[in-house]
Amino acid sequence: MSSSETGVFIGVSAGKGPILGARHLQTLLLHLAMGICYVSKIYIGIALVAMTDAQTTNPNFPEFDWDEKQRSYILSSFFWGSSISQIPGGYVAKRFGVKASLVIGIFASGIFGLSVPFCVTWGGWKIYCAIRVCQGLCQGILFPCIYQHVALWSPVEERNRLGALSLMGIQTGTIVAMYVTGMIAASDLGWPGISYVFSGTEIVFSLLLLIFAENTPANAKVITDAERKYILNSQESVNNAQERKKNVKVPWKAILTSGPFISLLVVRTCDSWGYSTMMAQIPAFLHGALKMEITKNALYSALPYVATFVLSFVFMILADVILNHKWISLLVLRKVFNTIAMWIPAAFLIGIGFLSESQTVLAVAFLTMSVGLNSGATIGSNMNGIDLAPNHIGILMGLVNSMSSVIRIVSPIVVGIIVSDDTNRSQWQIVFLLTAGFYILGNLQFLLFAQATVQPWDSEDFMTKRGSQRRVKMTRAA
Template sequence: MAATAVIKGPVIGIRHLQTLLLFFSILVNYAGRLNISVSLVAMTNADTTNPDFHEFDWDEKQRSYVISSFYWGYFITQFPGGYMARKFGVKATILMATLGSSLLNIIVPLCVYWGGWQIYCGIRILQGLFQGMVFPCVHEHLAKWSPIDERTRLGGLSHTGIECGTIVAMGLSGIIAGSSLGWPGISYVFGGIGIVFCVLWMIFADNTPSEARFITDEEKIYILTSQESAGGNDSERKIPIPWKAIFTSIPFLSLLSVRILQGWGFTTMQAQIPAYLHGVLKMDIKSNALYSTLPYLTMWILSNVYLIAADIILKNKWASLNVTRKTMNTIALWIPAALLIGIGFLDENQKALAVTFMTLNVGLNGGQTIGSSLNTIDLSPNHAGILMGIVNSIANIVPILTPIAVGIIVYDETQRTQWQIVFAIAAVLFFLGNLQFLIFGTTDTQPWNDENFIKAESGLNGRKTSETHERNLSKANLEVY
């Protein structure tokens, strides 16, 4: 008798629409937060952009406080963000986060005229509080909407919003700052883009396949049966969180460590590229904005290369998911570590080589999304949002410290030797972070992902998972081979 084929749903379906929406949610929030790296230069050096607008006399330490203040709020709401996604749904939580951050962007020009850099820090803290909820929601949404065979593909595609958001922030900010809108226009444009996204999100986003309005039965069955086979839960039933098991899990602690150490190197480059190009390589703001986007354009391109390569490798079973993730993460961290050391020995007479190194450094680092970022969903689909909340809560203390550390080390941004120290620290942390991930990390779903884990730990017989699985398969009336 011929075997019944597995129903996989439409090639392009509502799961892809949700992925696209996640991509844009990351893009608009990243663009809204990262335009600061260009706008702050324009606000404090008006002659390089549009001298018709007010220039603020803020020193390097004050500017570093403005940059880092976003993360003072950002790390606080990562953990609550995972809770809110479970309690109120991803749709409501991302809407609130993006709308709040966008409105705060719009009021920046008005507030800084009378409140100075201190009020700017306050606004950035509030923006961080709102945006801190986004990534736990993204991982919670991916866990609900990604069939197991498409998890890497859909997760990678949504996370390319990071690179695109950075490209848009740095590229468009420089153009706006030099236009008749001046630096205030940066806040107005990015705030407006965020509000437009919120309207689209309200119309098309759905929390789960079960409650989606436009999904076909075929696609719904495909996603739900795949989720069940991976130990996922699409129902409204709340699963107890095994806190002790999570915080004593070696694979989870390894993931946490690599994200912390990777974050230091990445945020060093992300926040400081404009200052380095301006101070050491003597580039003006317009060239600065152009060259600042090149690394992230490369990162976006290479992220898709990583994604396609991982998809081909996994589809053809050339390597396991575990080996694939670790290989991608090694390329993404160890090669940039070497490039960081090299960058520190270049000066304004080697602009082309410096820009090439910086471009490759940031571009290659895009592989960490496939390498380690999506590992929260591997370890526990049922607790992916909570895990991401924990990881980002702790890891995002780093971006608070990085600009402050740079401000202490680099007291004269024209001095290459001071930047060498900054880059060397980042390189060492890149190397150590990946090394321990190679040793202790894994993609195996952890025992504490099971919804009955806590009952089982208490000696109770939890049969609900298998019963739910059988019920869903019976309802679908499928034979899966």
């Protein structure tokens, strides 16, 4: 399609394609996919309150007598599924394309979600766990797909920006889930309406993906020639293949023994521990240790999400300015931003443990900045996988996010063991010190071992060369 054939893409600049074009449409779809899936991941906490204490929302719907242990199973069951499907999801996305993977995964998740009001009334918490496991299995493909699509559609110069905009769907979905779920539960729709609205949205959005999503710029139907050349030439300049083969063998041994990948895996695992622990425990800490009222607790618990959303833009713009002016290299940028995202929050977390009930405003400020500044990890370490292996990014992030899903299951259990009394400040100090330790050590090894160049094993002929070398050795031995 030539530039004159499409009026929706505007601002073509010489050698760079449209300022607003197909790559931005794909980024918007990724942002919405991330947001919609995160809503269905997060709303469960509020939905359980409505289902087990109907008087707080709409008493006209069934109420379930589930104890704390049963509710914890329901809360964690989503991650049982997503931890299993991350790695296969990366392979499937690479083999069959991101579009088909996302459409099927999100559509199936929506169907399972719609079944909740009909199944839970007769199957109880066990069937609810089973449904959440199935939704986790369906959505486990999300992160590998996001990173692979960013790698395929982003010119190298715009990779940080488009990647950050895609991943910011996490904050969008979180904020929507927090503010909309409660309103739906209290409305005439009651707690079943939560499933109807959000799962219905997943199904509708999967159909939009079917229409508008494209697997690669090389084969896209709605794209200008200028933009297609801009994307492919930019990727070719750093030795990325213009059109990646779907049946390329995955160099598993090389990946799993790669120092830069192991560094990425460790730092993302440590960051996941810190972020997931803080997100899950903020309300309990504010209410228990600092004796804050529930109404204020809800407001203050939302501030970190807002801070994360705003600071994500700040980090994204700063990264663009720094790299455009070539003030520092990409590797240095990754390490600086990741240090800001992990070491400064670590200091705030240590400080929080020493604050008293009379210093609630300062505690909330520390928590907000700790979680908000952590958004710098998106530019810091989160996008580092694309630097290392744009051809195998789906596989890499499947491995990374499988570990992250396991951490999201384990960290609440560890906190529950440490904090037997949520009003005991000394127990919370242990939690904050442990979390700060993960941040400090995770980033330290990233500073020492991280790289930001395409690894030899990412080459599409790497396995062919390896096979040839092995055959030569066998012939000589014979």
